[in-house]
Amino acid sequence: MAVTAGMLNTSHIGYTDASTQESWQTDMSDFKFVPDYTMYANQFSFLGVPLCADISASSADLAILGVPYDLATSGRPGTRSGPTAIRQASANLRWEEARWPWSFNLADRLSAVDCGDVMYPFGDSPAFVAALEDTASEIVTSGKTLLSFGGDHFVALPLIRAHYPTYGPVALIHFDAHTDTDPDGGVYDHGAMFHHACEEGLLDEEHSVQVGIRTSYPVDDHPFTVLDADWVCSHEPSEVAARIIEIVGDRSAYVSFDIDCLDPAYAPGTGTPVVGGVSSNAALQIIRCLAPLNLIGMDIVEVSPAYDKSEITALAAATLGLEFMYLKASQL
């Protein structure tokens, strides 16, 4: 049976039509979460945090959401498999009680849940956007910080829309090889969503910054400050972070991290790799230095596991996500 947007039910973890309302629901109500610090077993969620089927009822500080969508990709597809790969890679990060070099145990300060993946009728981008905006809005309005794993970079647009009613125009901290501001890009285009975000008034352009850019863009007619890859790679991470903090100031800031900001040596599993990028460690250090900022959410996108049989791209994404969680925990 064809599934249309009108058949979407209110649950983010299942879609069905009215006649089979119960049949496609994922029921995790009797799932007993058992801490398991093996690096291979029971890896159902990011870092093994509890799965959450009722967002509004959860009192967690932070919610993880997978966004398995790759229909806006211009080059090689495959990021629909990103969230699952990132969760699996996070098995490598579970054993450390206090992640180096942080001095506290994450769970002592921050409670987190994994809300699973947004589901939508495959091939139906309008239904996807509606489903993602609904789920992300529920997370944001319930007071949680949202950490999303893509998915291609288009997913950032519905995610930022979901933050707008609560935070107004946000300062964007955008890590990427590409500016993703193509004025001629389509509605569903992972190279144009920040153009559309500006058009929709979702961003505080003056206080937004793009980091690691190394592809062409109209330098003289561009809405954001750019810290290009050459500049980033020739400065200390602390200096890069200081410049980001200077630009963003006291604004509510949303971090959007395209894994292709990293050099393909560190992140080969992505659709549109560009050589000459930032190292994993530099990126981690930059994120770690952003504690003075009011960070409201983060997405990590464009992980395409099929192009990386050594899984270092998913591991880099998982580690960046964990770093963001420590950063948020350090602010609590």
Ligand SMILES: [Mn+2]
């Ligand atoms: Mn990119």
